Structures are given as structure tokens and as C-alpha cells.
């Protein structure tokens with residue numbers, strides 16, 4: 329690699345880093361980093377380092393920075409283990425190369441920009457949709473200009489931390505395709521229920537709703553921008569023809585907002601013969617016509633993830649779930665999907681304040697009803713974990729009860745807050761251990777009684793053993809101390825999508 333600031337294939341090098349986000353062998357395409365790489369790829373040379381693939385990314389990035397004279401390192405981070413890794417790696421790099429500008433973006437940085445800058449290891453934060461703002465920042469740092477003119481930027485002016493107004497959001501079809509030539513796509517092909525070579529894409533950005541528990545709201549402020557069906561077909565075709573995909577995960581926050589778009593995408597990708605998975609809302613999908621469902625099932629849609637959130641209409645209202653959400657629709661869509669041959673995955677947010685235990689009992693009863701209707705339905709049981717939000721009743725009550733976000737990056741990196749990010753054991757002031765145990769015990773019993781159909785490692789005998797062992801507990805509603813089930817689940821490494829990712 330050249331030692332000059334300019335790289336032989338055109339333009340200055342910009343380093344980009346995706347910290348460890350999953351367990352080895354389960355890595356997903358680093359779409360956050362690819363999207364900002366796309367914005368600079370014509371005039372700069374983005375060098376992408378993925379912590380999921382290399383042993384010691386800090387040393388590698390330091391070497392690359394020295395060899396290329398790169399001035400800037402862009403880093404993405406979601407709360408949890410990825411954040412802890414981002415902090416450790418950036419701290420090491422900052423100590424070695426104080427002049428290398430470190431820019432963070434993505435969910436965590438958007439929510440906690442000030443904390444990032446006060447850490448002394450992050451120089452800039454880009455909030456929200458990143459492409460246009462990142463491009464402007466990279467140009468400004470290389471060729472001059474005022475930081476006050478870089479939209480969506482959080483930066484330091486002397487002792488003051490400034491937050492610039494957000495950039496207008498850019499329609500996705502106006503953005504360049506991800507520069508897949510900057511990575512080895514084969515490293516990201518995974519095996520799952522969908523296929524032997526599963527890849528991913530993000531066909532839209534944002535969500536029009538403002539649910540009180542959701543991290544997406546502050547990122548996009550209720551906007552939803554979608555790729556056209558033509559573009560989705562183009563990318564999916566490339567995944568299949570060029571990169572050998574036989575399955576696709578569409579990781580959009582809400583793939584199904586527009587029925588016409590979803591149906592047209594289905595029609596267009598049907599000839600590719602792949603299986604696919606995406607996320608949607610119960611109320612939107614309940615209104616889909618038979619004609620659209622025919623196209624969607626014929627195109628290989630095998631699973632749809634939906635936030636059911638609660639079995640109580642009252643709680644859905646407090647959650648500001650919006651639209652026409654109600655628990656009856658969840659039961660309806662569970663039944664509909666059974667007949668369509670699509671596995672529904674339902675996530676629930678349990679233990680909501682002010683009375684977490686009552687909330688949990690209510691949702692447990694609802695889930696039992698749901699499983700009776702569609703035993704193949706997958707469950708993801710989260711515990712309410714506050715996120716920064718301007719209009720959240722849940723956050724307000726949580727704060728009244730003593731909740732506060734960490735005030736430093738080091739605090740965020742502690743085991744307690746990492747566990748908070750996994751939304752299983754958040755250790756919030758309103759959430760007592762008794763409630764946590766109730767959720768986990770119920771989860772162990774119901775998952776054993778209805779073992780997931782999508783875990784490709786769970787074979788017939790283990791499946792029946794789990795079901796038999798859990799039978800008496802489930803029938804009697806006796807969930808306490810299910811040690812025998814937890815031990816067996818550990819032994820067969822029961823897949824927990826809520827901590828491992830899908």
C-alpha cells in the first residue's frame with residue numbers, strides 16, 4: 329500500500345470500521361459501513377475493516393492509517409457488545425494516532441452524541457441518515473470548509489459541543505449502490521432456515537411510527553424512505569447471480585409499509601427462486617389483500633418478524649404503537665400466516681412500568697392463546713429497556729422511577745449496561761429480579777414446549793424430548809425453576825434470536 333495520502337486507485341484513503349457485532353460465523357454484511365462507503369467511493373478509497381473478521385482490528389487500522397496517511401476513521405456502533413468493542417479499539421487508536429479524526433455514526437452515536445464527544449476518543453458524531461453528512465464532513469476535513477456547514481454533525485467548538493441541524497433525508501434511489509467490491513461478500517454468506525448462502529440488504533430506511541420503546545424514532549424522526557422495486561430487484565439479482573445467495577434477509581425497520589411496493593418486489597424477485605425474511609407491522613399486514621399475499625408467498629417469503637409488543641390494548645396505547653394496532657390483529661395475523669405457510673416471529677416488550685409484574689402476566693396469557701392458534705410462531709421476549717425519545721410516556725415514567733442513561737462511554741461499556749442493551753436483564757430501577765425471572769422461566773418452558781421450527785440445528789429427537797419434558801409445566805402453567813429445561817437448552821445451544829440476532 330502506498331505511503332502517500334493518495335491511493336493509487338484514486339483519492340485519499342478513508343478508514344471505516346465495523347466493530348464486532350455477532351458471534352463468529354454469523355456475521356452480516358456491514359450495511360451501515362457500506363452505505364457511508366458508497367457516499368465517498370467515487371472520489372476516495374474507503375478501506376473497510378470488519379471486527380467480525382479480523383483478530384486485532386486496532387493494530388490493523390493503525391498500520392493502515394500509517395501506511396496510507398488516512399486522516400479519518402469512520403465507526404458504526406449499536407449499544408451492547410459492538411459499542412464496547414468500538415470504545416476499546418478507538419481508545420487504542422486515539423492513543424497511538426491522536427491526529428486521526430474519529431467519526432462515529434449509527435444508533436448509539438445518534439442517541440448519545442454528547443457522551444461520545446466528552447469521552448475524548450470520538451472527535452465527531454454524525455446523527456441520523458449518514459450518507460450526505462458524512463460526504464460533506466470527509467470533503468471538509470480533506471479540502472477545507474466550515475464544520476458549521478456540515479449537516480447532522482455533533483462537534484466541538486472550543487469548550488462547546490455543537491449540534492448542527494439535520495441534513496434533509498436523501499431518497500434511497502438517489503444514493504449509489506453499496507460498493508461490494510470493497511469487501512469479500514463470500515465472508516458474509518450464512519446458513520439458516522432460509523438457505524445455505526444467505527445474504528442481506530436494507531431496502532428502506534426509517535419508519536413512519538413513533539413507538540415509545542423504539543430506537544429508530546430518534547434516528548429518522550418518523551420518515552420512511554424506500555428503494556424502488558426495480559432497485560431492490562437489481563440488488564437481489566446481484567446477490568444471487570454474482571454472490572451466490574439462495575436466501576435473503578431484508579433488515580428494513582419496516583419492509584411492508586407500502587403494500588404495492590412489497591407486492592411488486594415479490595413479483596420481481598420470484599423468478600430468482602430464493603427464500604426471504606423481512607420485518608413488518610401486524611396492523612399493516614392484517615390489511616394486505618389475498619392477491620398481495622399470493623405474490624409474497626410465491627416469491628419465497630418464509631418468515632416475517634413483527635412487533636406484537638403486548639397482549640393489552642391499553643399497553644399498546646401507552647407504547648404509542650400507533651396505526652390500528654390491537655392484540656386481536658396479532659391473533660388474526662398468526663392464523664393467517666399459518667395458512668399462508670409463513671412463519672411469524674413475534675417480539676414482545678414485557679415488564680413495562682408502572683406495574684411490570686402485572687404487565688408480564690397479561691402478556692403470558694396472551695402468548696399462550698397465540699401459540700394455540702399458531703404453534704410455529706416464534707417468540708422474542710424483550711424486557712422494556714428505555715431509549716432516548718422525545719415523546720415517550722414509558723421513558724418519562726421510567727425516569728420518574730429513577731432511571732437515567734450512563735453519563736460516560738466507560739459506564740456504557742460496563743457489563744451492566746451491556747446487558748441492558750440486550751434487553752433481557754436491563755437492571756432498571758422499576759424492574760425487579762422477580763419479574764426478570766418470571767419472563768425467563770416462562771420463556772424456557774414455552775420454547776421447550778413449542779421448539780422453534782427455524783433453528784436448523786434442533787433435530788427431531790431433541791425437539792420431542794424438549795416438548796415431553798416441558799409438557800406438564802406448560803399444561804399446569806407452572807413455570808418456576810425450570811432448571812432441567814434450561815440445562816437441556818444449553819446443551820443443544822438453543823438459538824436465542826433476541827441476543828444473537830436472527
Ligand code: B12
Pocket residue numbers: 346348349350356357358359360361363364401402403404405406407408409410411431432433434435436454456457458459462530543544547579580581715749750825826827828829830
Ligand atoms: C443488521 C442488524 C444487526 C446485525 C449486525 C450488523 C452489523 N453492523 O454487523 C446483527 C443481527 C448481528 C445485530 C445484532 C444486534 N443488534 Co442489531 N440491528 C441490525 C438492523 C436490523 C439493521 C442495521 C443496518 O445495517 N441498517 C442498514 C444501515 C444502512 O442503516 P444504519 O445502520 O442505520 O446506518 C445509517 C445511519 O445510522 C448512519 N450510520 C451508521 N453507522 C455510521 C457510521 C458513521 C461513521 C456515519 C457517519 C454514519 C453511520 O448512516 C447509515 C446510512 O444512512 C438494525 C435495525 C434496523 N433496521 O436498522 C438493528 C439494531 C441496530 N440492532 C439493535 C440491537 C439492540 C442489537 C442487539 C444488541 C440485540 C438485538 N438483536 O436486538 C444485537 C447485538 C449486537 C452487538 N454484538 O453489539 C437495535 C439497536 C437499539 C438501540 N437502542 O440503539 C436495532 C435498532 C434493532 C431495534 N429495532 O431495536 N444487529
